[in-house]
Amino acid sequence: MAPTKYDEKPEPGDLIEIFRGGYQHWVIYVGDGFVIHLAPPSEHANAGAYSMMSVVCDRAIVKKEEIWDVVGSDEYRINNLLDDTYEPRPIRAIIREAESLVGNQLPYCVVRGNCEHFVTELRYGKPESRQVRKAVEIGVGVGVAAMVGIGVCAIAAALFGSKDKEKQTK
Template sequence: MGSVKPLVHLNLTHKHTIYDEKPEPGDLIEIFRGGYQHWAIYVGDGFVIHLAPPSEYANAGSYSMMSVTCDRALVKKEEMWDVVGSDEYRINNLLDDKYEPRDIRDILRDAQSLVGRRRPYSVVGCNCEHFVTELRYGKPESRQVRSAVEITVAAGLAMGAIGAIAYAAGCFGSRDHEKHTK
């Protein structure tokens, strides 16, 4: 996997971390919201830029899951601690082993130019992870979406196999029943 740094949990003051790992401009920040991850890109001086549907904010809890109903989101530049809140986060440049990161000047320029703009949003095709990976690598990808699709396909295949086995068992069982009743 790409460059992944340890999880960081903030104390209640939001000023210290367990690890002294500091993000560098262009680093991807993965924030664990419980049930999903929110993503931002670090742009320096304690700020991140992220794609935020209306329900996305620190400590939103289950309300943040409402983002699945949104079709537009706002690109925001905010202090990292305001976005992270009391959630755990890590620096996770997840695709560094797959793609060469773009030049940092291009990443920062493009990220800054998008601040304040409303953009299409879809949990499946245009989410916050797609947004930051496109900025860093020039390729919009979402590991969360890929994992969800893989799980759904695997579950569908498993259910199909169970159905086929049940059908076959029913067919063979009815033949056995016919033999015994004759």
């Protein structure tokens, strides 16, 4: 069941992961019911497949919005995913920097500068995206599997092809 407005209570500086279907949108909670996030033009609650168009955007806007306007009816969770790896920056520094960026248009790249990179840099001082890393790992795995599959087919074709030639010459 999706969390409701009364379940998880974020604290200022918390990262919130919103499940949009094929990907996650990330925001940082700044208090009083507001979040700040990097949003390509197609990114909004309940955008569905249309939000996937963010992959073609090269600019995004830093927005401050009410959490429920961003979450909409999607599932979400508080996910300070790198707390075990990095020391979070002081909350006041996180909030001050996030607030100073509101309204700015920033470069956007799904692979090198997406909403997850944006919030992890605010919280930890390190721009990282686990969903990009996971997609790359899956892509590499699929690529390797495809290459192995092609190699097996090529070997089989060579073996069976040579046997067929032997039969034809006999």
